[in-house]
Amino acid sequence: MIQIFAPDQSKDFYKYIDMPTKREVRGARDYVVRTHNGALLVSFHTVDEHGAVLFANDERCSMMTGTPRLIEKAEGIDHESGFEELFAFFLALTSSDIYELARLEDKIEALEDELFSEDSVPDKEGINAIMELRREISQKKRYYEEMELLSDELADMEPEFVFIDKKFDRLYDFILRNQEYLEQVREAYQAQIDLVQNNTMKTLTVVTMIFLPLQLITGWFGMNLIMPEFNWANGYPYVICLSLIILFGEILFFKWKKWF
Incomplete structure (x- = not known):
């Protein structure tokens, strides 16, 4: 059975370990x-940065940690060899984990359906929802990356750990696929945002282009100069008609060009 030590019992835990290893x-x-x-002396950290140190030999396996989840995983493991208990603990x-990563993938799919409805x-x-998932995936990726390297070393020392x-x-491959999937969702969502912004800028540009000639006309007749048009009997209606003709002409032109 795996013997559990709390962090404040480190002296009792390390008494089995020789000084050069310490x-x-x-x-x-x-x-x-x-x-x-x-x-074997093994140290690792979980996704939420809780640490554990395990010691295993032919006779016993012990673990020093204050994390309830890791203690729960170690409960009930009882084998003749400490190496077998260490293997059973990592198992x-x-x-x-595979189910947790599958649920994470489901969360990405649900978010994708929600964002693109x-x-x-x-x-x-x-964007905030995507970034929150991105942080979660990044934490898990760092954890599995570290555990992959750790399990590589374990497998080199003890061949039975090749399965682990x-x-x-x-x-690790699963979390990488999730990360890539979320990145595709983010890029598609960003493209949608850019499209909306481009349409907004296009509308504002068209409105500006429509009223620019009218501003030129009003600016022309607003100058403090004596103009012959001021003495025309129909000068004012003429300017109004000219403005309307230009306005509708521009609208028809923009529609013909399919600019809006």
Whole structure:
């Protein structure tokens, strides 16, 4: 059975480990070390940055951690060899990971359906939802990347851990696919936002182009100069008709060009 030590019981935990090994791992974060008497010392961190250190030899397996989830995974594991218990612990640690990653993929699919529904309007909330999932995937990716390297070292030292190594390889590939999928959703959503912005700018440009000649006319007749048109009996209606002709002419021209 895996013996559990709390972090404040570190002296009791490390009494099984020789001094050269202690010096070797001092200050290290995640590692796999073969001690001088043939035991294994393994340290790793979970997704939420909770750490654990495991010691295993032919006789026993012990773990120092304060994380309830890891303690729960270690409960009930009882084998003759400490190496077998270490193997069983990593097997239990990864037992539900594939389902968690599948649920994460479902969340991305649900977000995609929500963002690209017919009544959906691209906004900041959509970007925030994507960024939140992106942070979650990034944390999991870093965890599986570290565990993949750790399991590689374990497999090199103990051939029976090749199965654990391959399992972490598959989980790492899964999280990479999720990351790539989310990136495709983000790019498509950003393209939708750009399209809306382009349409808005296009509308504003067309409106500006329509009223620019009218501003020129009003500016011309607003100059403080004596003009013959001021003395015409129908000068004012003439200017109004000219403005309307230009206005409707531009609208027809823009429609013909399919600019709006």
